[in-house]
Amino acid sequence: MPRKPIKIKPKLEYLSILDGKGKVDEKLDPKLDPEQSTYLYRLMLVARRLDERCINMQRQGRIGTYGPCRGQEAVHCAASMVMDKDDWIVHAFREPGSFYHRGWPLERIIQFWGGYEEGCTPPEGSNDLPIAVPIASQCPHAMGIAWGMKLRKQNNAVLCYCGDGGTSEGDFHEAMNFAGAYHLPMVMMVANNQWAISIPREKQTASETIAQKALAYGFDGIQVDGNDPLAVYVATKEAVDKAKNGGGPTLIEAVTYRLGVHTTADDPTKYRSNEEVKKWEKLDPLPRFQKYLVSTGVLDDAKTEEIEKSVLAELAEAVTRYEEGRDVDPLDCFDHVLSELPAELVEQRAEFAACLEREGIGQGH
């Protein structure tokens, strides 16, 4: 009949390797080779510039909406780099660098936000699932893939992304519970960007950290500085290696911040302060990583400029391909949901058709 503390086996850690100014902890530095670290910097820059371009395009009416990842690039860019081609990545929607790394053409990402279903299609032969907007709905899918791998005795792992808000969903809990109970090769990457639209992290859960939720599921959790690409890389690599060696799942909480709008339909000044944004801007992962790469001699001004130019050129070509490839009739959105349109939709369709006619938009335009 004793009353005594219960000893919990799984471990919980915090990891940061680059400080806010880009200075590295030598003992923890994974020492990526120059090619890898330049690639990672470029990947983060692709995500940053794609974000900026898509926001402009949305404001100009050239795409429907956009959900930027500004400030969060280190999370998905560094994590995706760890995965082998035949490992699986199960995305949410705020991970453009990860899509790009896995071979999604940039114009396809733009297509998705332009409202074209084709933009949701993973590249032929890739082990990615389509973009998932219903929050946390992708987690049970990722868990199912991991279970399949285990049943087939495949030596692979699944990386699944979701947000802090996603951790409040039943789907997240069910996936984590099952992954723990069946000891599945799954890495759950939670991008804790402090906000789920206008709901702050502290209203999302009473847990001190999101990482500690792993303990209840019976596996390891780690909280990393999500604005530090090296910390994300190391934590993901360790988790993936462990998963492939039969060590079961890991929950990684990447602490980061959404510097921009939730989507282009959102105005964050209504629910958060400028001071908060400014504080996080100082921890922007891109300049931090760039400073580190300059200090290690991997980058200099000329190389940084060269990367910038090549990213902008690649992006410009993708935008052209996106705009040239828009041969879909916008009226299609009325035609493939209901077999028979109710009267009000018939009216809306006619009104929309007249509007397209006036603007000279539509099939063949």
Ligand SMILES: Cc1ncc(C[n+]2csc(CCOP(=O)(O)OP(=O)(O)O)c2C)c(N)n1
């Ligand atoms: C099941 C479901 N409920 C609500 C929404 C509307 N919605 C879109 S994004 C979002 C917030 C998600 O927050 P978080 O998981 O933290 O991801 P973040 O947007 O911050 O990347 C919500 C509620 C949705 N897409 N799916």
Ligand SMILES: [Mg+2]
């Ligand atoms: Mg969030």
